[in-house]
Every structure is written in structure tokens, then in C-alpha cells.
Amino acid sequence: MSQNETCLAPKSAVAAVLAPERRTLRRNRVLKGARIVFNAGLGIADATVHDLNERGARLKLGETTSVPGQFKIVIGRLETREAKVVWRKPEWLGIAFV
Numbered sequence: 001m002s003q004n005e006t007c008l009a010p011k012s013a014v015a016a017v018l019a020p021e022r023r024t025l026r027r028n029r030v031l032k033g034a035r036i037v038f039n040a041g042l043g044i045a046d047a048t049v050h051d052l053n054e055r056g057a058r059l060k061l062g063e064t065t066s067v068p069g070q071f072k073i074v075i076g077r078l079e080t081r082e083a084k085v086v087w088r089k090p091e092w093l094g095i096a097f098v
Contacts, residue, residue, distance in 0.1 A: 028052055034059065038071040047093075049075055056086065056096040064088050070098070 030052050036045040036059075045067055051058040052075075061067070070084045073095070087094040 032076055034076075035074045036061075036067055036071050037074065038068050043068075047073075054097075056083070056094065059093045059095060060091055061093065063090065064093050067093065 028051065030049055032049040032052070034047045034049050036047055037043070038045075043066070045061055047059040047061045049057050050060055057073075057075075059073075067085070067088075070082070072080055073083045074080045082098045083095040084098050085093055086096050
């Protein structure tokens with residue numbers, strides 16, 4: 001890029017492209033409905049799974065502040081797993097299955 005050109009991509013997008021991959025197992029892109037269940041079934045949050053592998057997933061939610069650090073997740077209608085939060089952003093969670 002020359003001095004006169006301007007990068008129009010958001011800084012976070014540029015950083016994501018340049019950041020080294022830390023996962024040892026690649027996640028597969030999916031779009032699946034999911035339900036986060038916590039507080040002995042009294043707390044429930046709907047989510048969408050965007051990336052998934054056998055060790056974890058990336059989830060999109062309306063907001064993440066009410067989701068505890070560990071919970072059960074039901075992906076689709078059949079698969080239920082224990083999970084813990086690895087990273088958290090306002091609308092996104094990175095989780096690892098435990």
C-alpha cells in the first residue's frame with residue numbers, strides 16, 4: 001500500500017488476518033441453532049453456532065454477560081455437551097467442551 005492509499009478494513013479485521021492461529025484443531029464453519037442451559041435449567045440462552053470442532057465452538061448470542069463460565073449446551077436437537085467459556089466478547093463466545 002502506498003502512502004496515498006487508505007486501508008478501508010476495520011483494524012480488528014486486519015488484526016484477525018495477521019494474528020497467528022492458536023488452535024491446534026481447525027474449526028468447521030457451520031450455522032446451527034443451540035441453547036445454553038445453566039443454573040440447574042433455570043437459565044436458558046439461545047445461540048447460533050458459527051464454528052465447530054470436537055474440542056469447542058464459536059457462538060453468537062444477543063449478549064453474553066448473563067452466561068456463566070460453565071454450562072451445558074444443546075446443539076441442534078440431540079447433542080448435549082458440558083462447556084466452559086474460553087473467551088468472551090459482547091455478542092460472541094468461544095467455548096471449549098469439557
